[in-house]
Amino acid sequence: MSEYADSSPQELIQPIILLVDREEPASEQHGIAAAALASAQAFLRDRENPDWRLWASGAFGKTVRRADAKVFAKVLAAFPEHVLATVGEASAVGLPPMPAAELPKLLAKLQVSGTQLPPGEPLPPQPLSIVLNASLEMSTGKACAQAAHALFAWVLESKPAAVEAWAADGFPLGVLELPAKEFHKGARKSAGPVIQDAGRTEIEPGSTTAYVTVAAEKPRPWWKRTSA
Template sequence: MSESSGVAAPEEPTARELVQPIVLLVDRDEPAGRDEGIAVAALASVKAYRQDPGNPAWPLWAAGAFAKSVRRADAKMFAKVLASFPDHALAAVGAASAVGLPPMPSERLPKLLAKLQVSGTQLPEGVPLAPQPLTIVLNDSLGMSTGKAAAQAAHALFAWLLDAGPAADAWAAAGFPVGVARLSARDFHKGARKATGPVIHDAGRTEIEPGSATAYVVLTAL
């Protein structure tokens, strides 16, 4: 079994066992900015789905908790991921790049992915993203790391996409514009009334308290 073919399980995995890997390029010398990294990870997640919506892993995974694993790679390892997984979806936002892959069993990730670090992913502040018609709003009061915020942003964008209907196609036709807003707790909860998709609440397995409201999408116009 080769890494490029994903993971073949002897038995059908359950929704709880599936995770979508997202690999974020973190350049050692010139890392992208925080908001660029958050946006590109979320975009890679949904581009992987739109690239191959017929993959049977997607509906099973979506029936669960949309589990995602944002892993970081330097330029050398990122190139290996691109070469090893031909079914990847590549996304770019500003100076940031990320790869999204279809869901696979979390306990049987290919070795190349499994050895990439998950925790502690941080990017410098960088330059704020320009306003976009689609904005992922994050609860900045939670103090999430870049990697954690990226996973929550991906949850929010994917949840929006599944119910977006024609708006998703219009967004894709516009070039997948994605903005990021990090708000205080007060402004985050106040703005949730304008959310276009569901408000994401975290399971609390890492970094933050269970049930914490983390992210949502606001769509203005395309």
């Protein structure tokens, strides 16, 4: 699946706002997981919304923007329809889709490029994980967008029972970063679409960036029902 990376004024994008605290920033993998969860959970909470259906029916676009603690609090207050996802010390807000050219001023002024969190401690293994292509050396912001795209695609293409059970289990999510050889080998057994970037920022067009994987142990029966 190709990532949607360019927006015309009429097209819809989903804003994802990542908290990047100036004094005590969260670790990178926690931030990536929070951004991906914020995107998916926002959809799952209101999937019957016509804007969601229109957005998800095409090549769905996302914009990951960063905010310090003060501005992040303003976003929470300004958009009551938000979904807040927290993983460890990391937090991200997922919002419903909106026209690319009509982002509210509070969101439009937030920075997109150059978002970087420190490496920190990796997330513990989880039954469901997003796998990232480490050889691409993506910035945190780019990785957040790719991870969110992969998780959202998995949600769309998996059986409802699998997604509902994952939600009931508290949305456990891991993040793995693999070198190119291991990444491409694992992609053959991905649990959802393998994301291919359009190459408009940071990386070459057609680069494969992310996918979702399900642990082989099948710790709970519902994982057996996840689509391949």
